[in-house]
Amino acid sequence: MDFSSKLLENAVNEMAQLPGIGRRTALRLVLHLLKQPKEQTQYLAEALKNFRDEIKLCKNCHNISDMELCEICTNKRRDPELICVVEDIRDVMAIENTAQFKGFYHVLGGKISPIEGIGPHNLTIEDLVQKVERGGIKEIILALSSTMEGDTTNFYIYRRLQKHEVNLTTIARGISVGDEIEYADEVTLGRSIINRVPFEQGIKR
Amino acid sequence: MDFSSKLLENAVNEMAQLPGIGRRTALRLVLHLLKQPKEQTQYLAEALKNFRDEIKLCKNCHNISDMELCEICTNKRRDPELICVVEDIRDVMAIENTAQFKGFYHVLGGKISPIEGIGPHNLTIEDLVQKVERGGIKEIILALSSTMEGDTTNFYIYRRLQKHEVNLTTIARGISVGDEIEYADEVTLGRSIINRVPFEQGIKR
Numbered sequence: 338m339d340f341s342s343k344l345l346e347n348a349v350n351e352m353a354q355l356p357g358i359g360r361r362t363a364l365r366l367v368l369h370l371l372k373q374p375k376e377q378t379q380y381l382a383e384a385l386k387n388f389r390d391e392i393k394l395c396k397n398c399h400n401i402s403d404m405e406l407c408e409i410c411t412n413k414r415r416d417p418e419l420i421c422v423v424e425d426i427r428d429v430m431a432i433e434n435t436a437q438f439k440g441f442y443h444v445l446g447g448k449i450s451p452i453e454g455i456g457p458h459n460l461t462i463e464d465l466v467q468k469v470e471r472g473g474i475k476e477i478i479l480a481l482s483s484t485m486e487g488d489t490t491n492f493y494i495y496r497r498l499q500k501h502e503v504n505l506t507t508i509a510r511g512i513s514v515g516d517e518i519e520y521a522d523e524v525t526l527g528r529s530i531i532n533r534v535p536f537e538q539g540i541k542r
Numbered sequence: 543m544d545f546s547s548k549l550l551e552n553a554v555n556e557m558a559q560l561p562g563i564g565r566r567t568a569l570r571l572v573l574h575l576l577k578q579p580k581e582q583t584q585y586l587a588e589a590l591k592n593f594r595d596e597i598k599l600c601k602n603c604h605n606i607s608d609m610e611l612c613e614i615c616t617n618k619r620r621d622p623e624l625i626c627v628v629e630d631i632r633d634v635m636a637i638e639n640t641a642q643f644k645g646f647y648h649v650l651g652g653k654i655s656p657i658e659g660i661g662p663h664n665l666t667i668e669d670l671v672q673k674v675e676r677g678g679i680k681e682i683i684l685a686l687s688s689t690m691e692g693d694t695t696n697f698y699i700y701r702r703l704q705k706h707e708v709n710l711t712t713i714a715r716g717i718s719v720g721d722e723i724e725y726a727d728e729v730t731l732g733r734s735i736i737n738r739v740p741f742e743q744g745i746k747r
Binding site for chain 2: 358
């Protein structure tokens, strides 16, 4: 693409660095900004800059936070004996939305992925082990995506915590609520049969 | 969505104002920036701000430009008797890419669209009429999309220029090069039959 303007070209190039945004889409977005009041671009630029410069990670759970400790970690009504291990803030938000979990979180910041060059030392696994060593934790729930990377990470954490006296659980895999069994994939259906639960427990909630 | 951080929420909200970007996508983009070096966010923010604050519209053709007159309008090897009327800079780029047009452009800045509240006075049609009145223009090529808005705009320009001695043409509509006739829509196929050209002219390219 040949641009008639360096300013436009720069804006498009920077925008196109974002994942899933090609140069055509970037051009569309940038031209859209031109039709809006100048303030909108200013607010956008400042919001992005402020976010990137001033955002903190919670010292306890490594979640994104405006303060040293996030709102969840400072909440005293939560159960300190229960820790849910997740990949990033989006998983925290998803689990919080269920209103079914009242413990604390531990955000890993990713999954072990040799292809992307992410090893255990790039994640906050060491800190999780130290938390367990300090004691007071009864159960750790692993809530990572069930991909190869997620399973690898789960297994690594399991090995690191094997010697410690802590209950290691993982969230249940199975047929989604409302799903038809005939359309479920075999692996999921197989797992849901192996990990079947007593009927009464299934209808409890 | 409940965010644990105001900074994150602001960034997501501003990002989600862009067309075609919902809050989930905005969150993904913003979290991506967090994993990149701080400079990337800085460059993005500055490029957007500089673009919006300093961009000019060419005084002659109303195209986006860094200077008072754009590169096309200052090019003396172009034909000043020929003007191609387009909607916005993307059309200029598309036509320039064909390398088939050596005249000047006139960028309208949109199409007449009562639904979106865009009337003739929001576009640069008046300036086009004045250009014609000043004389020296032999042909005006209308190159707007063939939508209802495009046709309305074409017709409005036609009415405004009716009394003036200028050749008003419109780009050819027809089957795309490489397209199979059986899959073409009827309107396009119909038009391409009505506007058939002598065979020798058709192979000239």
